[in-house]
Amino acid sequence: MDNNIWDNIGRAVTGAADTVGRKATEVAGVAKLKNQIFSLERDMKRDYEAIGKIVYERFAAAGSIDDVPLQQLCEEIARKEILIDEYQGEIDEKKSALS
Helix, strand or coil, X not given: CHHHHHHHHHHHHHHHHHHHXXXXXXXXXXXXXXXXXXXXXXXXXXXXXXXXXXXXXXXXXXXXXXXXXXXXXXXXXXXXXXXXXXXXXHHHHHHHHHC
8 A cells, every 4th residue: 555655646746747847848938939029029129220210311311301200200300419419519518627
């Protein structure tokens, strides 16, 4: 009878270990897929940024663009570039005053 109990315990432990192993493999598979999704989304963000840069460069070269929403966004970017230049000038002035 003692052997029967140990056999049952052994089978239960083996079954539990198999289940844990399968679950760990499933979790690892899900993590791998999530990582791939994150990587693809990051790549897409870079692609969107590249598209935006191309559109803005065309706007900057021509002074306008035929698409009203894009025209507005490009004008806003141009205004921000001017502000950045102004702020950078103020920074430079403050740095030279400190020297």
